[in-house]
Amino acid sequence: MNLIKESYLSEYDFDEGRPNFQFIDVPTPITSIQKIIAQFSYPVLKTMEEWKLEARNNHNVGRTADYHYHCYLPLEVNNTLIGTIGLHNKSRQLDTECLRFFSIIADLLLDVVLFKIEDARQLKDKMHAQSDGDPVEFNNLKKQIDAIEQSSTLDSFFARCESVFPVAYQRLKFQLDNMVVHNSHSDEEALLSTDERFAGNYEGIIGECPEMKKVFSLIDRVAASESTVLILGETGTGKEMVAKAIHNCSDRSGKPLVMVNCAAVPPNLIESELFGHERGAFTGAMDKRIGKFELANGGTLFLDEIGELQLELQVKLLRALQEKEIERVGGKATIKTDVRIISATNRDLAEEVKKGFFRQDLYFRLNVFPIHLPALKQRTEDIPLLAVHFLHKYSRKAKKDIKGFTNGVLKQMRNYAWPGNVREMEHLIERQVLLNKGKVVNEIPLPTHEKTLNDKNGKPQKVKTIDENERDHIFDVLTLCKGKISGPSGAAKLLGVPATTLNSKIKRLGLNRKHF
Ligand SMILES: Nc1ncnc2c1ncn2[C@@H]1O[C@H](COP(=O)(O)OP(=O)(O)OP(=O)(O)O)[C@@H](O)[C@H]1O
Numbered sequence: 001m002n003l004i005k006e007s008y009l010s011e012y013d014f015d016e017g018r019p020n021f022q023f024i025d026v027p028t029p030i031t032s033i034q035k036i037i038a039q040f041s042y043p044v045l046k047t048m049e050e051w052k053l054e055a056r057n058n059h060n061v062g063r064t065a066d067y068h069y070h071c072y073l074p075l076e077v078n079n080t081l082i083g084t085i086g087l088h089n090k091s092r093q094l095d096t097e098c099l100r101f102f103s104i105i106a107d108l109l110l111d112v113v114l115f116k117i118e119d120a121r122q123l124k125d126k127m128h129a130q131s132d133g134d135p136v137e138f139n140n141l142k143k144q145i146d147a148i149e150q151s152s153t154l155d156s157f158f159a160r161c162e163s164v165f166p167v168a169y170q171r172l173k174f175q176l177d178n179m180v181v182h183n184s185h186s187d188e189e190a191l192l193s194t195d196e197r198f199a200g201n202y203e204g205i206i207g208e209c210p211e212m213k214k215v216f217s218l219i220d221r222v223a224a225s226e227s228t229v230l231i232l233g234e235t236g237t238g239k240e241m242v243a244k245a246i247h248n249c250s251d252r253s254g255k256p257l258v259m260v261n262c263a264a265v266p267p268n269l270i271e272s273e274l275f276g277h278e279r280g281a282f283t284g285a286m287d288k289r290i291g292k293f294e295l296a297n298g299g300t301l302f303l304d305e306i307g308e309l310q311l312e313l314q315v316k317l318l319r320a321l322q323e324k325e326i327e328r329v330g331g332k333a334t335i336k337t338d339v340r341i342i343s344a345t346n347r348d349l350a351e352e353v354k355k356g357f358f359r360q361d362l363y364f365r366l367n368v369f370p371i372h373l374p375a376l377k378q379r380t381e382d383i384p385l386l387a388v389h390f391l392h393k394y395s396r397k398a399k400k401d402i403k404g405f406t407n408g409v410l411k412q413m414r415n416y417a418w419p420g421n422v423r424e425m426e427h428l429i430e431r432q433v434l435l436n437k438g439k440v441v442n443e444i445p446l447p448t449h450e451k452t453l454n455d456k457n458g459k460p461q462k463v464k465t466i467d468e469n470e471r472d473h474i475f476d477v478l479t480l481c482k483g484k485i486s487g488p489s490g491a492a493k494l495l496g497v498p499a500t501t502l503n504s505k506i507k508r509l510g511l512n513r514k515h516f
Contacts, residue, residue: 046070120148202245205238206389209379215242215371222369223249228321230306230366231344233373234462236423239344240304242371247300252340255299258292263305270313275320277329293326293337300340306366307347307358318362341366355475356511376418376425383414383425390426391441394433402433406442416446419462471509474502478511 046054048070072086127141202216222229223246231239240259247257265273272282276291292301303309309317320326321341325334343366352358376383387405395402405413418424432444453461464472474495481491485506486499495502 116148120145123148202241205241205245206386207379207382208385209374209381211372211374211379212382215373218369218371219245219249222246222371224251225369226340228340228366228368229342230349230368230370231342231373232349232370233344233346234375234421235346236421237373237375238422239346239373240302242373243300243302243304243342243344246342247302247340250300250340252299256296257300257302258296259302259304260292261304263308267310267313270309271316272329274313274317275326275328276331278331280330282330288328291326291328293320293339294335296339297337298339300342303341303343305345306343307345307349307352311357311359314359314362318359318365321362321365355472357471376421377416380414384410386422386425387413387429390429391433394430398433400433400436401439402436402441403439404441405444406440409441409444412444412446467509470505471511474505474509475511478506 051070051072070086123141123145127138127145130138130141202219205212205216207213207215219242229243229246231242233239243259244257247253260273262270272289272291274291274293276289276294279288303317320337323334324338325336327334347358349358349363349367353360353363376386384405387410391402391404413425420427428444428446432441453463474491477491477494478485481489481494484490485492485502487493490499492499492502497505
């Protein structure tokens with residue numbers, strides 16, 4: 001029996017939503033490592049240095065030179081080694097769940113090989129029986145045998161894997177990329193689920209596309225510094241998660257991370273929310289109150305939706321950042337603060353500055369280290385991964401055993417625009433888990449009316465609120481009229497409203513005339 005080949009299972013990508021492990025599938029003669037592997041009946045994981053030592057340095061590392069961890073398993077038929085299967089990983093350790101899965105893959109591969117051997121053997125028997133008989137039939141059988149022998153073992157293997165465990169494929173891919181390097185191999189540690197281990201890393205942020213890898217590397221780089229960070233991205237892209245990850249990876253992690261959603265606090269209360277107030281500072285201030293700046297002392301203050309902060313408050317925030325001290329509302333004393341600021345917005349802040357809605361000096365202060373989070377529709381390769389993650393999370397919670405999605409559902413999700421990004425997907429899957437009857441999700445009620453509008457170039461645009469629309473339009477007309485409101489060449493005439501009405505709209509919408 002021939003050695004089949006040493007197959008490499010380490011390079012993989014997603015092809016049209018279908019996990020596609022790229023085996024490097026070249027027949028090789030039996031190697032010294034394979035001889036060692038043949039002594040085991042279970043997956044053996046070692047670093048390449050350890051393998052080389054085992055093989056008395058007599059191993060040509062070849063294509064796997066870039067990889068650090070190498071796990072091998074022998075493939076045997078009737079006690080004869082017919083090949084080995086290798087799983088290689090660049091920098092991260094492989095855990096027990098992954099190794100178990102690897103054994104299943106090896107079994108399936110062996111199954112496929114056995115079928116192939118058996119089919120070829122039966123045809124050969126028939127062919128021998130025909131050796132003195134019909135030459136046409138003989139040639140026909142010979143062709144069939146050649147076809148079997150030359151057929152890709154791995155193609156048949158993929159077909160089997162896909163039908164046997166489509167979701168497990170995605171799990172493996174997810175694990176491989178997100179595995180944490182372990183120095184110890186205690187069972188307890190190895191048995192922790194990937195999600196739990198991962199949560200201690202980047203706050204459970206999932207993503208493997210190049211844009212997300214860049215985000216992880218920016219988190220790594222900025223966390224240890226004291227820099228002010230501005231996180232930009234559409235709603236639901238994970239800005240809050242990134243802020244938590246930066247705080248948790250920083251030296252301030254032992255101190256509080258205090259969050260303020262600038263859009264959620266009424267404008268008249270935001271100053272007291274941030275800086276606190278003294279008793280009697282304003283009607284309703286019955287007691288002294290400590291503000292978020294003071295609460296975050298020594299730690300991090302996360303200012304979410306910073307783009308919604310009114311101009312008046314922006315001045316006060318800027319002062320607090322520059323002077324590193326605050327005054328409570330109604331108070332006289334200045335209070336020193338040591339706070340790292342992380343802010344986030346789904347607005348285009350640079351554009352807001354141009355329009356006069358956001359102070360340029362504050363923007364420069366906050367935008368020391370920007371991190372841009374991609375919209376979900378810009379990272380469709382992450383969609384199956386996130387979907388499976390949420391499916392497992394909510395199935396576990398609901399105590400249901402839902403194994404995965406059909407390819408059709410995955411495709412639907414990849415084609416959807418996700419205006420609410422990851423948050424929208426999470427809610428949708430949480431709901432679907434509760435409603436789902438079988439073990440597989442075979443339909444998903446994606447909204448038919450996406451909350452985006454195509455512009456004249458066919459690009460999807462966020463649907464603006466009436467106020468945003470009005471503000472932008474007034475801004476454009478004021479720019480055209482160089483800030484002039486009344487008179488024949490003024491904006492009021494063009495907009496068809498009295499100058500007094502336009503003035504009050506400008507005030508209400510927070511437009512700043514000096515920018516025109
Ligand atoms: N990469 C990700 N991996 C896992 N979960 C994610 C990811 N991104 C977002 N989520 C989930 O989506 C939800 C929204 O995330 P988050 O609140 O961080 O988004 P956001 O950008 O701050 O949204 P908003 O601008 O509306 O405040 C969270 O429940 C989080 O669990």
